[in-house]
Amino acid sequence: MDSRRMIAVIVLVPVLVGLALWAFAWPAARTAPRDLPLGVAGPPAAVAQVEQRLAQREGAFELHRYADEDAARGAIEDRTVYGAVIAGDRGPKLLTASAASPAVAQLLQQAVAGQASAAGSPVQVVDVVPAPGTDPRGxxxxxxxxxxxxxxxxxxxxxxxxxxxxxxxxxxxxxxxxxxxxxxxxxxxxxxxxxxxxxxxxxxxxxxxxxxxxxxxxxxxxxxxxxxxxxxxxxxxxxxxxxxxxxxxxxxxxxxxxxxxxxxxxxxxxxxxxxxxxxxxxxxxxxxxxxxxxxxxxxxxxxxxxxxxxxxxxxxxxxxxxxxxxxxx
Structure with missing residues (x-):
């Protein structure tokens, strides 16, 4: 009986550790956008260019088209999308909601600003629903x-x-x-x-x-x-x-x-x-x-x-x- 208990302890502890590492480390190591809801709005030609650039990150974003910036803001406030890219003649504007997820807001800034910088267009970032100042990173x-x-x-x-x-x-x-x-x-x-x-x-x-x-x-x-x-x-x-x-x-x-x-x-x-x-x-x-x-x-x-x-x-x-x-x- 004692030998069985000893074997059970020897085997059970590594199994539990393995399960815990898998459960906690696997999601953290594979964090990336997957069909992340993102809005786009603006003139059709400019929106098509934005969608084409975002589509280069295959499977990262689930794009939703909106008529104008007000509609996109409403979708963010309703938690339909995490942010929106407003295409315009003076360059794109990025709407985010750090209250929904500071990590996603930062990701969108990197993704959209990086593409806009490559195209030579400045990006204006507006936090529609900001996280509280006492916990800006959530x-x-x-x-x-x-x-x-x-x-x-x-x-x-x-x-x-x-x-x-x-x-x-x-x-x-x-x-x-x-x-x-x-x-x-x-x-x-x-x-x-x-x-x-x-x-x-x-x-x-x-x-x-x-x-x-x-x-x-x-x-x-x-x-x-x-x-x-x-x-x-x-x-x-x-x-x-x-x-x-x-x-x-x-x-x-x-x-x-x-x-x-x-x-x-x-x-x-x-x-x-x-x-x-x-x-x-x-x-x-x-x-x-x-x-x-x-x-x-x-x-x-x-x-x-x-x-x-x-x-x-x-x-x-x-x-x-x-x-x-x-x-x-």
Whole structure:
């Protein structure tokens, strides 16, 4: 038995390290634009030249044509595109939104300015939706994904390991997530100022993100036991966190990592936080529904697991009782 455990440790640790390196290092090493939504506007002849130059980076951009600069600005504010190139006689103008992703804004400046410089045209850069001055590179917002994931994992695991079942477990998960949302908003919004927008909406996003993770973990634990806790924690940490695209953008990750990340709570939470904080809720429906489904399904699994456990205990036969000793004559 001891030799088997020793072999298991020797094999398991390198496997876990390999999985962690793959999950975290692979997306970081392959960061590049892949069908990144980008708008173009201006006279048809000038737009055609811009599109031709951008098409040289095959597969990098998904181009959207707009009638004029105002329409392109509206698309950026609605989070339909990350930026736009406005073609004109005096050279191109680049519209960016560093609040959507500072990394993408910098990439667009390099790509468009480099091509314009080669053509001998100056480039005017306008940040339509700028990131807050307290977090111009988006580092703090990206760093918030891991603590929220850890908070959700800890909440779900602790509620399960403490033996909370059914409605009590669900109430504990909701209460802990709500308080986590308030604390996170107080730190990120009130103190650090790295997110803006309505305070209560931001707190709601933080709380819903934590609940989605915690309910998912607790739901798997209620149905599968400790194996469910391990499975849920591994998915959130090894897939949800590195595939979230919070530090760049989902379209900057190798596929299908970017798509998978948006179907998991950390990625959906980061996208929803950007929409609520900087874009007045634009494009918030998708990630909000993703988080809601995770939370709802997780809580349903917790309630179901509690009901099944209670039925199993109720149906179990009572232990045999030893016959009472005969009374002394």
């Amino acid at each position: 580092a703090a917002l990206g760093a918030s994904v891991l603590p929220l994931a850890l908070a959700g994992i800890a909440t779900g695991a602790v509620a399960t390991l403490l033996g909370l079942r059914g409605a009590r477990a669900a109430a504990a998960l909701v209460g802990a997530a709500a308080l986590t949302g308030l604390v996170a908003a107080a730190i990120a919004h009130s103190w650090l100022g790295v997110v803006t927008g309505d305070w209560w909406a931001v707190a709601g996003v933080f709380g819903l993100s934590t609940l989605a993770v915690g309910a998912g973990i607790a739901g798997l634990g209620a149905l599968l036991g400790r194996a469910g806790l391990g499975l849920g924690g591994a998915v959130m940490m090894l897939l949800g966190n590195p595939f979230s695209g919070a530090s760049s953008a989902p379209e900057m990750l190798p596929q299908p990592a970017g798509a998978i990340g948006q179907w998991l709570p950390p990625g959906a939470g980061a996208s929803l936080l950007r929409s609520v904080s900087f874009f007045d809720g634009a494009a918030a429906t998708g990630p909000a529904l993703t988080l809601t489904w995770w939370a709802a399904l997780g809580l349903c699994a917790v309630l179901l697991g509690g009901a099944l456990r209670q039925r199993t205990q109720g149906d179990s036969p009572a232990p045999d009782r030893a016959p009472a000793p005969a009374a002394a004559a």
